[in-house]
Amino acid sequence: MPASPLDPVEIAGLTRDVRSTTGDTIPVIAPFTGRVLHELPVSGVHDVQDAYSTARLAQLAWARAGFARRRAILLRAHDLILERTTALQDTVQAETGKTRGQAFEEVFQAAGVTRFNALAARGVLRGGRRRSAIPLVITTAVRYRPKGVAGVITPWNYPLSLAAMDVVPALAAGCGVVQKADDQGALSVLSLRRAFIDAGVPEGLWAVVTGDGAEIGGAVTGGADYVCFTGSTATGKRVAAQAAGTLTGVSLELGGNNPLIVLDDADPARAAADAATACFTAMGQLCVSIERIYVQRGVADAFLREFVAVTRSLRLGAAYDYSTDVGSLTSEAQLNRVSARVADAVAHGATVEAGGRARPDLGPFFYEPTVLTGVTAEMECFASETFGPVVAVTVIDSEQEAILAANDSDYGLNASVFSGSVRRALRVAGAIEAGSVNINEGYRGSFSSVAAPMGGMKQSGIGRRNGPEGLLRFVDAVTVARATGLVQLPRTGRDFERLARPMLLLAAVLKGVRRR
Numbered sequence: 001m002p003a004s005p006l007d008p009v010e011i012a013g014l015t016r017d018v019r020s021t022t023g024d025t026i027p028v029i030a031p032f033t034g035r036v037l038h039e040l041p042v043s044g045v046h047d048v049q050d051a052y053s054t055a056r057l058a059q060l061a062w063a064r065a066g067f068a069r070r071r072a073i074l075l076r077a078h079d080l081i082l083e084r085t086t087a088l089q090d091t092v093q094a095e096t097g098k099t100r101g102q103a104f105e106e107v108f109q110a111a112g113v114t115r116f117n118a119l120a121a122r123g124v125l126r127g128g129r130r131r132s133a134i135p136l137v138i139t140t141a142v143r144y145r146p147k148g149v150a151g152v153i154t155p156w157n158y159p160l161s162l163a164a165m166d167v168v169p170a171l172a173a174g175c176g177v178v179q180k181a182d183d184q185g186a187l188s189v190l191s192l193r194r195a196f197i198d199a200g201v202p203e204g205l206w207a208v209v210t211g212d213g214a215e216i217g218g219a220v221t222g223g224a225d226y227v228c229f230t231g232s233t234a235t236g237k238r239v240a241a242q243a244a245g246t247l248t249g250v251s252l253e254l255g256g257n258n259p260l261i262v263l264d265d266a267d268p269a270r271a272a273a274d275a276a277t278a279c280f281t282a283m284g285q286l287c288v289s290i291e292r293i294y295v296q297r298g299v300a301d302a303f304l305r306e307f308v309a310v311t312r313s314l315r316l317g318a319a320y321d322y323s324t325d326v327g328s329l330t331s332e333a334q335l336n337r338v339s340a341r342v343a344d345a346v347a348h349g350a351t352v353e354a355g356g357r358a359r360p361d362l363g364p365f366f367y368e369p370t371v372l373t374g375v376t377a378e379m380e381c382f383a384s385e386t387f388g389p390v391v392a393v394t395v396i397d398s399e400q401e402a403i404l405a406a407n408d409s410d411y412g413l414n415a416s417v418f419s420g421s422v423r424r425a426l427r428v429a430g431a432i433e434a435g436s437v438n439i440n441e442g443y444r445g446s447f448s449s450v451a452a453p454m455g456g457m458k459q460s461g462i463g464r465r466n467g468p469e470g471l472l473r474f475v476d477a478v479t480v481a482r483a484t485g486l487v488q489l490p491r492t493g494r495d496f497e498r499l500a501r502p503m504l505l506l507a508a509v510l511k512g513v514r515r516r
Contacts, residue, residue, distance in 0.1 A: 001033045001318050001363055004094045006187075011038045014190040019047040019209045026183055026211075031097030031328040032318035034364035040183050043209035048219040051178045051207035055149045058205040059176035063146045067122040070172060074118035077199035081111045084195060091188045092160060093320055097328030097365065100321055102282050109448065110164040110192060116450045117471065121172035124468045125475055131515070134506070137487045144475035146174035147249075151224030153217065153239070155231050156330060157285045159185030160192050165450075165465045166228040166251075167206060171196070173474035177206045180220045184330060186210050224248060226474060230287070233411075233459045240462075251463025251473055253287060253455060255385040256413030259406035260290045260442060261428060263399065264298030265420035271299075271440075272306035275391075278416060278442020280314065280369040283329050284389040288414035288436070288443040291386055293393045294402045300395040304353065304373070307393065311354040311369050318363050329365040329388065338367050338388035345372055345379045345392075355389070383409065399428055407433045412457030416442050433457055435464075 020041035030037040062070070081088070085107050092103040125144045132138035150170040154162045159181070167177050181189040189208055197203055209216060213235070221227050221242045226249045229239045233254040243250045260278060262271050278290040295303045317324040329335050335358060342356050355370030367389060375382055375392035382392070396402045406415055415434040419425035422439065429437040435456045436446035446454065453464035464470060483489065490496045 002320055003033075004030055004037060005090045005320055006037070006094050008038070011187065014187060014194065015039075015041055017190050017193065017208060018186065019043050019051045019207050021047055028095070028183055028187070029331065030094055031330050031365050032094075032363050037094055038187065040186055040210055042211040043216055044211070045216055045219045048178065048180075048209050048216050048223060051209055052149055052223040054204040055176035055178055055207055058202045059146070059149055059174070062171075062176065062202065062205055063174035067126070070174065071118045071121065073200040074114055074168065074172060074196075077196040077201065078111050078114040078118065080195040080199055081107060081114065081192070084191075088160065088188070088191055090320060091191045093327070095159065095185055095187055096156065096282070096285075096330050097318070097363075098282055099324045099327040100319065101325075102327065105444075106158060106160040109161040109450070112448070113161075113164040113450050113466070114168050116466075117169045117172040120451070120468065121169075121471055124471045125173060130479075132481065134487075134489075134503075135510075135515075137484060137489065138481055139484060140479065140481045143478050143480065144173075144472075145478055147474050147476055148225035149176040149178060149223070150226045150228060150474060151220045152177055152179040153213075153220060153227070153229045153231065154179065154181055154185065154189065156182040156184035157282065157287075159188035162230050163189050163192055165454075165470070166230070169465070169470045170226075170228075170474045171201065171206070173471055175226075175474045176204075178220060178223065179206065179208050180213070180217065181208050181210055183210055218242060221248075222246070226250070228465070228473075229253075233461075236461065249473070251455070251465060252461040253413075253465065254459065254461040255387075255411055256287050256289075256456065256460050257292060257383060257385050257409050257411045258288060258290050258414040258416075258434070258443070259292040259294060259409070259432075260416040261402045261406060261418065262293065262295040262299060262303055263402075263417070263419040263424065263428070264296035265424065266299060266303075266418040267420065268299045268302035269306045271418040272303055272310050274418070274440070274442060275307060276310045276314065276369070277444075279391040280311070280326055280389045283327060283334075283367070283369075284391075285330060285334065285387055286443070288447055289387075290414075290416060290442050291381070291391055292406070293391055294396045294405050295393060296399075296402065297395050297397050304393055308354045308371055311371050314369055316359060316362055316366060316368065318366075326369060326389070328363050329367055332365060334388060335365045335367060338370075338386065338390060341381045341386045341388070341390055342370055342372070345375055345381050348376065348379045350374045350376075350379060350392075353393070385411070399424075403428060403431045407431075410459040413455075413460035414438070414443050414446065435460065
């Protein structure tokens with residue numbers, strides 16, 4: 001098992017950036033080895049409150065700095081992210097157990113999110129004139145005001161990507177941030193933050209707190225002017241309920257049990273190779289990862305044969321280079337969860353076509369990518385999120401059956417359709433209830449499209465990150481209207497009597513010239 005390449009001195013320097021006066025620490029375990037990676041300072045409620053106070057002061061100057069200044073700083077941060085790719089990859093791997101390639105995806109995503117928001121913020125948020133109800137008599141304009149300080153709660157599984165997708169648009173919009181980082185991903189978050197601080201973001205503007213969500217999560221939500229949460233549906237509902245008490249806005253990206261449909265005109269070999277990536281990247285510990293595959297009967301045998309072969313050929317291992325295809329689960333809890341789900345499925349009659357066992361010879365939390373058939377409704381993995389390298393393959397007879405099966409879920413985060421016909425795939429995609437649908441790709445098409453919104457339907461969340469929608473979360477729209485004095489608006493009944501007919505005529509004329 002490889003030793004962590006992280007320098008203890010550098011780790012200590014980063015962890016000093018955590019807002020913590022408690023004197024307490026918690027050990028963070030390296031997934032590849034099961035040994036302690038570092039001791040992380042733990043924040044208390046008082047630390048969260050102080051972080052908000054500091055961020056509010058910094059935010060006032062940051063908002064006044066203007067779009068051009070913020071853009072220059074964020075673009076410098078983008079360059080520093082790219083310059084520090086190797087170090088960021090090392091940190092992500094050490095904390096999460098990902099492969100080198102999957103860690104690279106995170107770095108690339110964080111840079112892309114930063115570049116988009118830096119360049120798009122002015123155009124999306126500068127406001128401008130709007131048409132008024134009575135042209136020439138009233139002028140109307142809209143401006144956008146930063147909400148203040150956002151509370152951002154991120155999980156351990158994609159620490160760079162998920163932090164960037166919420167923190168960076170908040171900064172670009174002129175807001176400050178207090179981020180509650182999961183302990184297992186805090187070092188990656190702190191490394192990302194350091195790039196932004198070195199680029200010129202004021203230290204107090206983006207604060208990082210850590211610790212037990214039950215202990216400080218309420219303070220993070222309670223102190224925020226807007227809340228971003230990524231995590232389980234159950235916890236997301238609690239966050240939303242607390243935010244509702246103060247009418248604070250929220251965006252929630254929650255659980256998923258994401259379907260992939262293989263139609264009978266798809267290339268079975270290509271679909272199988274792409275499906276394996278969609279299911280087993282980051283060991284399936286990804287909210288948009290595929291957990292259900294519905295394959296049309298005409299290609300079912302060929303697809304399953306190819307899919308099992310690809311799955312069995314994946315190279316598992318712990319390596320800080322590009323020699324492996326699949327890494328480790330992140331924790332003992334994850335290993336226990338995945339093992340229990342597979343055991344439950346087998347006990348109820350499912351068949352393990354590939355994988356299905358832990359690999360302690362490779363590391364403490366390794367588990368083979370697993371393909372199941374014969375999964376039925378009484379099995380835990382049928383309808384709920386496993387969040388691991390386990391996928392169920394089911395044969396269906398028609399497009400309609402595939403659509404009904406895909407939509408028969410409490411979740412609606414991501415979906416995928418494989419077909420040899422783009423028109424056919426688009427038709428099926430249009431009927432699927434999910435916030436993003438990929439065609440001939442599992443999740444990376446939509447996940448990497450940072451200029452387009454990302455989010456869920458049903459129990460998979462509310463709100464959208466990325467794209468213009470992701471920026472607009474962090475501002476309040478203010479409408480400013482002015483009477484020009486050209487015509488006095490009616491005040492009395494007599495005024496209305498005199499002006500009613502001309503105003504009705506004006507309404508008809510505006511409609512006739514197609515003016516909104």
